[in-house]
Every structure is written in C-alpha cells, then in structure tokens.
Amino acid sequence: MSRHLLDIAQLERRTLDYLLDRGEYWLDPAHAEVGRTRLIGRGVALLFYENSTRTRCSFELAARRLGADVLNLDIEHSAVEKGESIVDTGTTLAAMGISHFVIRHGSEGVPAELASALPSGSSVLNAGEAHVAHPTQALLDALTLRRSFGQLEGLRIAIIGDIRHSRVAASAISIFRRLGVGEIRLAGPRPLLPDNTPEGTQMSDRRDEALAEVDVVMALRIQRERMARTTTPDPEDYREHWGLEEADLARLAPEARLMHPGPVNRGVEISDELADGPRSLIREQVRNGVAMRMAVLEWLDEENRNGQ
Numbered sequence: 566m567s568r569h570l571l572d573i574a575q576l577e578r579r580t581l582d583y584l585l586d587r588g589e590y591w592l593d594p595a596h597a598e599v600g601r602t603r604l605i606g607r608g609v610a611l612l613f614y615e616n617s618t619r620t621r622c623s624f625e626l627a628a629r630r631l632g633a634d635v636l637n638l639d640i641e642h643s644a645v646e647k648g649e650s651i652v653d654t655g656t657t658l659a660a661m662g663i664s665h666f667v668i669r670h671g672s673e674g675v676p677a678e679l680a681s682a683l684p685s686g687s688s689v690l691n692a693g694e695a696h697v698a699h700p701t702q703a704l705l706d707a708l709t710l711r712r713s714f715g716q717l718e719g720l721r722i723a724i725i726g727d728i729r730h731s732r733v734a735a736s737a738i739s740i741f742r743r744l745g746v747g748e749i750r751l752a753g754p755r756p757l758l759p760d761n762t763p764e765g766t767q768m769s770d771r772r773d774e775a776l777a778e779v780d781v782v783m784a785l786r787i788q789r790e791r792m793a794r795t796t797t798p799d800p801e802d803y804r805e806h807w808g809l810e811e812a813d814l815a816r817l818a819p820e821a822r823l824m825h826p827g828p829v830n831r832g833v834e835i836s837d838e839l840a841d842g843p844r845s846l847i848r849e850q851v852r853n854g855v856a857m858r859m860a861v862l863e864w865l866d867e868e869n870r871n872g873q
C-alpha cells in the first residue's frame with residue numbers, strides 16, 4: 566500500500582499537526598543544509614494539466630530543496646498531445662524511477678485514478694483537482710494562520726467570493742474544521758455559492774454580516790474557467806459589491822488578517838492597498854507554501870520507503 570495526499574479529509578489530526586510542525590521546521594533557514602540530503606536520488610515529476618505559477622514553482626523548489634531530481638513535464642509538448650493517457654504517462658515515468666507524482670488536473674478523480682495505477686512505493690500529491698480539492702493549499706493556509714495567531718482554535722474566519730467553484734475553499738473548510746476553527750462563514754453572490762451549505766459552516770449572501778468581527782478574511786478568485794459565460798459576474802459589479810477595500814477593515818476584529826490563495830485579480834477581489842498592506846498574509850502564504858510542500862514530500866517519502 567502506498568501513501569498519497571489526495572484530500573485533506575484523509576489526514577488524521579495528529580498527522581496534520583505533525584505536517585504543520587515539519588512545515589515550521591523547513592521554514593527555518595538553519596535547516597536548509599540538512600534539507601538538501603533528504604530526497605537525494607528520488608525523482609519527483611510535476612504533471613500540471615492546468616495552469617499554475619505558485620503551486621508549480623513551489624513544489625519544484627520544495628523538491629529541489631530536498632535534493633530530489635525534478636522532472637517538469639511540458640504537457641503541451643508531451644505524448645499527452647498524441648493521446649497518451651495519464652495512467653500511461655505515470656507508469657512510464659515510474660519505470661524511469663520517478664517516485665513522487667505532483668498532479669494538477671481539471672477533472673475530478675484523476676489524481677486518485679493515477680494513484681491506483683502506479684507501482685507500490687510511489688506517491689501522488691494532489692496539487693489541485695477540479696473544484697474539489699487542493700490539500701497543500703489548505704496546509705499552507707493553516708500554517709500561515711498558526712504562525713500569525715499561535716493557533717487556529719476559536720478563530721472566526723470568513724471566506725468570501727466564488728465558493729462554488731473553489732477547491733481552495735473546499736479544502737480550507739475541511740482543515741479549519743479539523744483544527745478547531747470557531748466559526749467558518751462563507752459569503753458571496755448567490756450564483757457563486759454552492760447549492761447546499763457545507764457542514765460546519767454558515768453561508769449567506771450578506772457580505773457585511775459575514776465580515777462582522779472576523780479574525781481572518783480569505784478572498785477567493787472568480788474562477789471564470791469553471792463558469793458558463795452567462796453566469797460570470799461583471800468585474801466592476803463584483804468589485805462594487807464584494808471587493809474588499811480599506812473601509813472594510815472597520816468591520817473586522819481589530820487584529821484581523823487578510824488572505825488570498827492567488828492569483829489575485831487586483832482591484833476586483835481585493836484592493837491594492839489591502840493586498841499589499843500590513844494586514845495582508847498573501848506573501849506569507851506563498852513563502853510558507855514551499856516549506857509546507859517540503860514537509861509533505863518528506864512525509865510521503867518516509868511513509869512509502871518504510872512501507873515497502
């Protein structure tokens with residue numbers, strides 16, 4: 566049996582805590598040297614069937630900082646374009662000695678399908694699956710909040726915007742519930758909210774109510790690529806009703822912080838002043854992402870080596 570990271574829900578609380586501690590460990594520059602020896606001789610393949618800047622670069626840096634051989638598959642110029650299936654691509658790379666497969670895909674179930682086809686001892690790391698899951702984003706968000714607030718227990722968090730199409734929101738809700746967040750409020754324009762309120766959350770289309778006294782606001786990108794043209798909100802209209810601006814700070818808790826998974830549509834989901842201001846955690850999220858992905862790669866590598 567191989568270990569994979571397909572979804573946050575698969576991780577026990579103690580594993581979450583362990584991974585967050587290891588993320589913290591890899592953030593410390595004093596550990597950079599020891600890091601370079603961890604995955605020597607191991608192969609990590611990056612299979613991004615959807616665009617990415619942060620997640621892809623972050624995984625690549627994480628793998629390199631652990632000393633792994635990194636293979637960045639150029640999907641557009643690969644045999645995928647000749648009709649090769651993902652399973653065949655994966656097993657071909659496994660035959661070359663790749664052990665870890667970082668995959669992003671627009672269709673639900675593809676990371677699990679790959680996981681079930683790979684030889685024992687290989688791991689799949691879900692780097693974004695349709696609107697369904699983005700587990701390493703959830704981990705890096707949790708690490709960012711833990712570093713900022715000391716713990717997540719009791720925090721009031723509002724997630725604002727396109728909840729319906731957001732794998733970030735889905736995985737965030739899952740990890741926040743497990744880590745004891747006090748309140749998870751979801752808010753956005755009606756067409757961008759899911760049909761049913763996710764368990765453990767409160768959901769509304771009343772923005773000011775959702776923002777009242779929260780410790781954290783996570784703004785989301787409007788995910789046009791998952792919407793029919795007719796339901797895509799007009800950016801100006803969205804900014805006016807849902808964009809976060811300086812004036813909103815007064816509604817939040819006094820020390821409230823702002824997050825966004827990126828890429829940010831500046832001036833639509835969040836104003837420049839807020840995105841670059843002292844309350845913003847956006848850069849820290851990106852920085853913590855590399856350390857968090859080091860922790861996940863290291864953990865899966867150890868689990869799968871021990872399990873073999």
Ligand code: ASP
Pocket residue numbers: 693699732733785786788826827828
């Ligand atoms: N980068 C995140 C994701 O891949 C968020 C986004 O694209 O809006 O889901």
